[in-house]
Amino acid sequence: GAGVSQSPRYKVAKRGQDVALRCDPISGHVSLFWYQQALGQGPEFLTYFQNEAQLDKSGLPSDRFFAERPEGSVSTLKIQRTQQEDSAVYLCASSSDPTSGIYEQYFGPGTRLTVT
Amino acid sequence: GENVEQHPSTLSVQEGDSAVIKCTYSDSASNYFPWYKQELGKRPQLIIDIRSNVGEKKDQRIAVTLNKTAKHFSLHITETQPEDSAVYFCAASAPRSNDYKLSFGAGTTVTVRA
Numbered sequence: 001g002a003g004v005s006q007s008p009r010y011k012v013a014k015r016g017q018d019v020a021l022r023c024d025p026i027s028g029h030v031s032l033f034w035y036q037q038a039l040g041q042g043p044e045f046l047t048y049f050q051n052e053a054q055l056d057k058s059g060l061p062s063d064r065f066f067a068e069r070p071e072g073s074v075s076t077l078k079i080q081r082t083q084q085e086d087s088a089v090y091l092c093a094s095s096s097d098p099t100s101g102i103y104e105q106y107f108g109p110g111t112r113l114t115v116t
Numbered sequence: 117g118e119n120v121e122q123h124p125s126t127l128s129v130q131e132g133d134s135a136v137i138k139c140t141y142s143d144s145a146s147n148y149f150p151w152y153k154q155e156l157g158k159r160p161q162l163i164i165d166i167r168s169n170v171g172e173k174k175d176q177r178i179a180v181t182l183n184k185t186a187k188h189f190s191l192h193i194t195e196t197q198p199e200d201s202a203v204y205f206c207a208a209s210a211p212r213s214n215d216y217k218l219s220f221g222a223g224t225t226v227t228v229r230a
Contacts, residue, residue, distance in 0.1 A: 004159075031216065033216075033217065033218075035218075040223075041222060041223070042120075042122075042205050042207075042220030042221055042222050042223050043160065043205070043218070043220050044220070045217040045218065045219070048216060048217055056215075056216075056217060059217070091159070091160070095216070098211050098216045099214075101211075103148045103150075103165070103167075103209065103211050103216070104150070104162055104165065105150070105162070105218060106162065107152075107159045107160045107161075107162075108159060109158065109159045110159060
């Protein structure tokens with residue numbers, strides 16, 4: 001079946017611009033995660049949704065970062081007033097239902113954001 | 117929060133030899149430990165995982181071991197092949213504590229020499 005998809009795959013933004021990154025999880029997956037991966041590093045957690053509820057946003061680095069999942073399916077990560085330090089690959093992952101003991105997370109291809 | 121350390125950062129092995137990557141974690145509440153393989157420019161791919169109620173799990177040429185007392189877990193790849201060349205990440209989470217986010221190690225770049 002179709003895996004997790006993300007768009008755009010690449011985004012170049014001038015410093016100060018707002019960007020919106022989209023994630024389409026695997027159909028029927030209840031949980032959705034956003035991670036940030038800097039070059040040469042492991043992914044770092046940003047935020048987590050269970051259906052439409054944002055249950056954990058402890059990893060968002062500043063109030064310029066905002067995520068939503070209004071209908072419990074597609075999610076958007078928005079970054080306002082982008083800064084150079086926001087340059088990274090933004091990964092989305094979905095999980096079937098971790099509250100039922102299904103913990104596996106499946107990742108999308110990521111969006112590579114470059115802020116110039 | 118959870119802190120996962122991973123060693124070595126790079127590993128070069130001859131084709132056919134074994135590769136071992138080791139990780140340690142800090143949070144005793146962690147009980148789910150997946151391993152991901154990431155090829156250059158590609159998505160992280162789940163290759164194997166282990167839960168704290170087992171000590172070892174195998175899937176063909178890949179095995180993972182867990183020592184809860186020492187807070188160590190390791191990935192073993194036997195009979196390595198050139199297609200095993202990639203960056204491997206270990207991770208940990210504590211889903212039984214309703215903490216589902218993954219904390220990742222910094223990664224190991226594995227190169228299999230033909």
